[in-house]
Amino acid sequence: MLTVSGIHFSYNSHPALSDIHFSLDAGQVLGVLGVNGAGKSTLLKCLNRILRPQRGAVLLEKANILEMRQRDVARRMGYVPQRHADSRLTVYEAVLLGRRPHMGWTVRPKDYQVVETLLAEMALTHLSHRPVCDLSGGEVQQVMIARALAQSPRVLLLDEPTSNLDIKHQLEVMKTIRRVVREQQLSAVVSIHDLNLAVRFADAFLFIKDHRVYALHAKDALNAATISDVYGVEVSLINAGDHLMVVPR
Amino acid sequence: MKFNTVTRSYRQRIQHQTLALAATLTLALIVAVYAVGRGAYSLSPLQVFRALLGTAGERADVVVWNIRLPRIVASLVVGWGLSVSGLSIQSMLRNPLGSPSTLGISQGAAFGAAAAIVFAGAGIVSVTFFAFMGAMGATLIILLLAHLKRLSPEAIILSGVALSALFGSATILIQYMATDIQLASVVFWTFGDTARSSWREIGLLTVVVALTSIFFMTQRWDMNALDSGEEAARGLGVNVERLRLQGMAAAALIAALATAFHGVIAFVGLIAPHMARRLVGADHSLLIPFASVIGALLLLSADTAGRVLVGSGALPVGVLTSFLGGPVFLYLLVRGYR
Numbered sequence: 001m002l003t004v005s006g007i008h009f010s011y012n013s014h015p016a017l018s019d020i021h022f023s024l025d026a027g028q029v030l031g032v033l034g035v036n037g038a039g040k041s042t043l044l045k046c047l048n049r050i051l052r053p054q055r056g057a058v059l060l061e062k063a064n065i066l067e068m069r070q071r072d073v074a075r076r077m078g079y080v081p082q083r084h085a086d087s088r089l090t091v092y093e094a095v096l097l098g099r100r101p102h103m104g105w106t107v108r109p110k111d112y113q114v115v116e117t118l119l120a121e122m123a124l125t126h127l128s129h130r131p132v133c134d135l136s137g138g139e140v141q142q143v144m145i146a147r148a149l150a151q152s153p154r155v156l157l158l159d160e161p162t163s164n165l166d167i168k169h170q171l172e173v174m175k176t177i178r179r180v181v182r183e184q185q186l187s188a189v190v191s192i193h194d195l196n197l198a199v200r201f202a203d204a205f206l207f208i209k210d211h212r213v214y215a216l217h218a219k220d221a222l223n224a225a226t227i228s229d230v231y232g233v234e235v236s237l238i239n240a241g242d243h244l245m246v247v248p249r
Numbered sequence: 250m251k252f253n254t255v256t257r258s259y260r261q262r263i264q265h266q267t268l269a270l271a272a273t274l275t276l277a278l279i280v281a282v283y284a285v286g287r288g289a290y291s292l293s294p295l296q297v298f299r300a301l302l303g304t305a306g307e308r309a310d311v312v313v314w315n316i317r318l319p320r321i322v323a324s325l326v327v328g329w330g331l332s333v334s335g336l337s338i339q340s341m342l343r344n345p346l347g348s349p350s351t352l353g354i355s356q357g358a359a360f361g362a363a364a365a366i367v368f369a370g371a372g373i374v375s376v377t378f379f380a381f382m383g384a385m386g387a388t389l390i391i392l393l394l395a396h397l398k399r400l401s402p403e404a405i406i407l408s409g410v411a412l413s414a415l416f417g418s419a420t421i422l423i424q425y426m427a428t429d430i431q432l433a434s435v436v437f438w439t440f441g442d443t444a445r446s447s448w449r450e451i452g453l454l455t456v457v458v459a460l461t462s463i464f465f466m467t468q469r470w471d472m473n474a475l476d477s478g479e480e481a482a483r484g485l486g487v488n489v490e491r492l493r494l495q496g497m498a499a500a501a502l503i504a505a506l507a508t509a510f511h512g513v514i515a516f517v518g519l520i521a522p523h524m525a526r527r528l529v530g531a532d533h534s535l536l537i538p539f540a541s542v543i544g545a546l547l548l549l550s551a552d553t554a555g556r557v558l559v560g561s562g563a564l565p566v567g568v569l570t571s572f573l574g575g576p577v578f579l580y581l582l583v584r585g586y587r
Binding site for chain 1: 467480
């Protein structure tokens with residue numbers, strides 16, 4: 001459903017991404033992996049044109065995202081940035097803001113209904129009238145995901161959604177992402193540092209090394225050699241109960 | 250259409266706040282009527298009402314229409330305009346300490362106005378035009394620093410201090426070259442005063458402030474988006490560069506006109522938006538109208554208090570707002586702005 005081909009991006013002639021290509025089906029979570037500065041965040045921002053790639057195409061159901069107006073992009077791709085500014089908007093207002101790409105001069109009944117449904121689904125209803133900046137890290141992340149979902153997107157882009165969260169909230173956030181991706185048949189692209197979380201929740205893995213695609217693996221093709229090469233750390237993959245684990249040697 | 254409790258309480262809150270807005274507006278009108286009546290020649294509310302219709306006798310009519318009303322309407326419109334201008338600057342730069350006077354935009358306008366008086370004659374068109382160029386000059390410098398150097402909010406305010414000092418000394422330099430008559434009208438600009446404008450200037454300012462306020466209302470969701478961070482706003486489909494440029498230009502236009510006609514009136518544009526935030530939160534759908542009304546009420550109250558307390562009617566309101574605004578600015582700094 002999402003096909004990315006030949007993305008090049010450079011910051012003032014410093015190459016940040018070079019010939020990035022991959023494709024992703026509906027209902028799938030893609031984990032983007034790589035060392036700090038490999039270009040993971042840059043890649044996400046190129047997909048919804050927060051940054052403009054110098055070359056390449058991002059095809060979503062045959063339409064090229066890079067040739068659309070920003071507003072039309074926002075109707076198709078929900079984005080959760082790595083850092084959120086602490087806004088004094090209430091949770092309700094913040095999620096309603098996600099309807100902005102669909103809104104005209106006034107808020108329509110449909111917009112309110114989308115917000116209501118999302119708040120209930122994400123168990124945020126009881127926080128509706130609290131300012132976002134007063135919430136805990138895990139709650140804020142749920143609000144940001146709700147806002148991205150309010151855009152009624154086909155694709156979710158999440159930049160390090162679990163950094164700064166404790167293990168309980170890391171699991172909650174990743175479960176939420178996987179649930180909505182399955183239920184609504186979205187495609188999610190998630191940049192993530194925690195390999196064990198990635199292995200547990202992603203369906204496919206895009207390894208980026210030196211600004212290029214090093215490997216694109218389905219879950220069952222994941223191997224220790226690739227991880228070791230990309231991160232420069234010797235690792236083993238071991239089975240712990242139902243889950244695969246990445247352990248440095 | 251049926252909504253559940255959350256949406257109903259959200260909409261109810263908006264209704265309550267709209268009522269509060271109406272109440273504040275009423276309060277402003279009451280202060281205005283009081284202000285028309287107070288002064289060396291005092292009038293009862295009934296006389297004020299009759300004078301507004303032009304039937305209170307020649308003397309009362311002249312006092313009301315030619316002396317008090319211009320000053321009062323100017324205070325309301327300048328307060329409204331500076332507040333909306335400050336709100337926009339705070340939102341566009343994501344900087345709670347921003348306002349026309351803290352960033353040197355008003356001082357840029359005052360410099361432009363002074364230059365026009367000394368070098369191009371004191372016509373309303375040239376003064377306004379030069380004031381706008383001065384304000385835009387300061388605005389562009391601030392925008393460039395914010396955009397290219399990614400300065401922190403504090404550093405931006407420090408740049409504002411530098412710009413204010415620069416424009417201030419440039420204005421003094423111009424005063425040095427001015428003739429006595431020119432000097433008198435240039436010095437005017439250092440202390441903002443709402444008592445000096447004609448109905449024509451007030452009319453022009455009102456039209457501009459109203460149009461820019463409508464413009465900001467059309468951008469209210471984009472301003473909310475920008476409040477949640479630059480990247481978040483882009484992800485929501487906002488053209489951040491365009492919004493910033495248009496918003497800052499509109500804010501500078503208001504500050505330029507207000508300064509060209511009334512001099513530098515500091516801090517209203519900083520304080521009023523913060524008061525509005527305290528009352529209604531961060532949603533610009535409510536913030537823009539609230540900041541407008543509170544700014545108008547604030548400046549009219551300050552001007553009226555100055556008139557009533559000092560008595561002679563000669564105290565420029567700019568002096569009073571600086572007295573009020575300085576401490577509030579420090580308070581915002583200490584408290585961490587929000």
